[in-house]
Amino acid sequence: MGLLQLVAKRLGFGLLALFVITVLISLGVEVLPGDLAQSILGQSAAPDTVAALRRELGLDRPLHVRYGEWLFNFLQGDMGTSLANKREISELIGQRLLNTLFLAVAAAVVAVPLALALGVLAALHRETLFDKTISMVTLGFISLPEFLIGYILVALFAVQVNWFPAISNITPDMPLLKQLYASTLPVAALTFVVVAHMMRMTRAAIVNLMQSPFIEMAQLKGVAAARIIVHHALPNALSPIINVIVLNLAYLVVGVVVIEVVFVYPGLGQLMVDSVRVRDLPVVQACVLIFGATYILLNLTADILSIIGNPRLRHPK
Amino acid sequence: MLFLKEFAKAGWPAKAGMAVILVYLFCAVFAPLIAPYAETEVIITAPWASAEESGTLLGLDQLGRDLWTRVLYGARNTITIAIVITLLAFFIGMAAGFFAAVVGGVTDQLLSRIVDIIMAFPTLFFALIVLSILGTSVPVLIVVIAILDSTRVFRISRALAMDISVMDYVEVAKLRGEGLWWIMRREVLPNALTPLIAEFGLRFCFVFLFISALSFLGLGIQPPAADWGSMVRENAAAITYGIMTPLVPALAIAILTIAVNLVVDWFLRKTSGLRDEV
Numbered sequence: 001m002g003l004l005q006l007v008a009k010r011l012g013f014g015l016l017a018l019f020v021i022t023v024l025i026s027l028g029v030e031v032l033p034g035d036l037a038q039s040i041l042g043q044s045a046a047p048d049t050v051a052a053l054r055r056e057l058g059l060d061r062p063l064h065v066r067y068g069e070w071l072f073n074f075l076q077g078d079m080g081t082s083l084a085n086k087r088e089i090s091e092l093i094g095q096r097l098l099n100t101l102f103l104a105v106a107a108a109v110v111a112v113p114l115a116l117a118l119g120v121l122a123a124l125h126r127e128t129l130f131d132k133t134i135s136m137v138t139l140g141f142i143s144l145p146e147f148l149i150g151y152i153l154v155a156l157f158a159v160q161v162n163w164f165p166a167i168s169n170i171t172p173d174m175p176l177l178k179q180l181y182a183s184t185l186p187v188a189a190l191t192f193v194v195v196a197h198m199m200r201m202t203r204a205a206i207v208n209l210m211q212s213p214f215i216e217m218a219q220l221k222g223v224a225a226a227r228i229i230v231h232h233a234l235p236n237a238l239s240p241i242i243n244v245i246v247l248n249l250a251y252l253v254v255g256v257v258v259i260e261v262v263f264v265y266p267g268l269g270q271l272m273v274d275s276v277r278v279r280d281l282p283v284v285q286a287c288v289l290i291f292g293a294t295y296i297l298l299n300l301t302a303d304i305l306s307i308i309g310n311p312r313l314r315h316p317k
Numbered sequence: 318m319l320f321l322k323e324f325a326k327a328g329w330p331a332k333a334g335m336a337v338i339l340v341y342l343f344c345a346v347f348a349p350l351i352a353p354y355a356e357t358e359v360i361i362t363a364p365w366a367s368a369e370e371s372g373t374l375l376g377l378d379q380l381g382r383d384l385w386t387r388v389l390y391g392a393r394n395t396i397t398i399a400i401v402i403t404l405l406a407f408f409i410g411m412a413a414g415f416f417a418a419v420v421g422g423v424t425d426q427l428l429s430r431i432v433d434i435i436m437a438f439p440t441l442f443f444a445l446i447v448l449s450i451l452g453t454s455v456p457v458l459i460v461v462i463a464i465l466d467s468t469r470v471f472r473i474s475r476a477l478a479m480d481i482s483v484m485d486y487v488e489v490a491k492l493r494g495e496g497l498w499w500i501m502r503r504e505v506l507p508n509a510l511t512p513l514i515a516e517f518g519l520r521f522c523f524v525f526l527f528i529s530a531l532s533f534l535g536l537g538i539q540p541p542a543a544d545w546g547s548m549v550r551e552n553a554a555a556i557t558y559g560i561m562t563p564l565v566p567a568l569a570i571a572i573l574t575i576a577v578n579l580v581v582d583w584f585l586r587k588t589s590g591l592r593d594e595v
Contacts, residue, residue: 013433013434013437014437016434016437017434017435017437017438018438020434021438021442021443021446024446024447024450025446025450028446028447028450028451139575139578140575142578143522143526143571143574143575143578144571144574145526145529145530145533145546145567145570145571145574146530147530147533147549147567148549148564148567148568148570148571151549151553151556151563151564151567152564154556154557155556155559155561155564158557159556159557159558159559160559166556166557167557250439253439254439254441254442257441257534258530258533258534261533261534262553272445273445273534273535273536275449276445276448276449276534276536277535277536279449279450279452280449281449281450284445284446284449285446288442288445288446291439291442292438292439292442295438295439295442296437296438299437
């Protein structure tokens, strides 16, 4: 299979998953107990008002027509209106999406170098006290729920010593430094969540690599340790490491939802959770599609980069 | 018996983990007997009264209920639901996985592609969609999470059964005229059991953390039932006053998942030689 075919296959599954989600939601609205127009207007609404709203929302037309129309509009960036407060969804989402991206990027900037450094160090000093300690600590962090990490940080740095705010209220007109300061704790929490996974995967990748025959061969030939790492290990380590980074960035997309709720951060995850609670389906749908598309895109990038970095993957079996 | 003998030789982390698990199970089973108060009983309407003020072990929660009682009942509710979900996920995943591997052909292709689609998307988002359509209730939670989680069980059981179903003894059973269900249960299952047991522990942790996260987001087990994730959420405001109440249920979650991980770690090393972790 060529590179293009592999990528196309992955992209196909991703798009199919997104498509299934949208169909699921459309069908869900259909089988929802009670009529959509009725639930917007409330039980006491006059029947002809409900009928008028049904026409306005287009509910009197068949499902596949409405679905086609929705898809057409969505692809052009028109995501419809929220059921809860009648606002344009694109308007609701805009600033929040930027806030979430800001949080995720800041966490990635801290987490990636830290995790790689720790992972490589642990792998090179395998089975030493350093390696074992770090392995235990990260195993602990993986087992912790994200919100515990968040609240421990709050208890320590916002309550015990009042260094950072417990609630990250950031607004677009705040200067960048102030925004960074306000989001210190969520960024730190997210970093802890991701570093543990990323570090362990990096370590496993490097350990695996250092055990391969060509490294042993180099060692037996008497090549200097530094030269082995730079000339033999590094070129081969590149592809698994890139893979680890991108996979964990995808993981970060999910972790961000819980962390945003902990710190009452005005991001997309918070909006999504609130919308699920009031069952505001169009907003949930838009949020899930944005998160989902990001996730799928990141996974796809990981695939492409690892195939480019490792030609062997282009010829499975 | 053999298990006990082998376990006696395990290192201290695995033994400590097992001890913690047993304590949790004991609390879950006997919560009504150990707990000093009823699950939703309000003692005094003093939110977050400390242990000394209220004369209780851990103080009171946001409505003035005994925190220790709530934690005990939380063990009962949360662990039970997590176990039920994991069992259901394994039943669905293993049945579908073995079936796909033994039958093969179009059935296998179809099931595998469905699983590919579900796994191309984070579990949390799938769950949020379904919950916003159907609303949050315990039966919905159980079925939705079990189905989403069964995809991973499917992958593993299918891969295991693929190797087993080409064995001579399966061929013999087929020639003998045994039915599909009999082959899956009597020939494939016993040979795939060891890796699946280890996976059960890991899946339980995942489900347990997932349901706690959902409850924390207000989308899981609903109040007034005591549940650790919801308890963190309900008491979260206390932390800004320097009261550590929300950390208690959160720690209860963390300690159990770490304990299960320690035991699974031992089991994996024991059964598959030295396996480097990912």
